Amino acid sequence: MTNVLVLKEENKMSRLLKDERGMTLVELLATVVILAIIAAIGVTAIGQVIQNSKEDAGVANVQQAMNAGKLYQSTNSTNDMKSFALKDVIDGGYLEVPTTTWNKPEAVLFEIDGDGVVKITVPEKSLKAGSKDSKALTKYSNDQILSLDRKILFGTKTTP
Secondary structure (H helix, E strand, O other), X not given: OHHHHHXXXXXXXXXXXXXXXXXXXXXXXXXXXXXXXHHHHHHHHHHHHHHHHHXXXXXXXXXXXXXXXXXXXXXXXOOOOOEEEHHHHHHOOOOOOOXXXXXXXXXXXXXXXXXXXXXXXXXXXXXXXXXXXXXXXXXXXXXXXXOOOHHHHOOOOOOO
């Protein structure tokens, strides 16, 4: 009798397993929709991180240009030198940049005031960071360039 009970027990188990069905179409669609929403959030977040990184690189490019401009001015200073362009700094070997970094390096100007302080003027759209163009910076001093951030250079903020 014990053997018969075991066989009946096994029959119940195999019958339960045979009755098991897969996912319904609605469950499958719900799973796909949830995965699509998660993927969309992830892609958007990653895209924003990449854009912020490109804008930070643009800020670093302006800061490097300022440092190179000060070095250029200190080694090439003459009494009559009142201004020079970023192109002069690059051509002089004080700054190495890929040709695609600055749109028009000849338009980026350094001015030397009466006290010998170097100020930089960066025209609008001189740098590109992903989908954004840079805003104009007019006669920024070294302190202003050091406090420069992506919101000023690429955003809506107007003062450092």
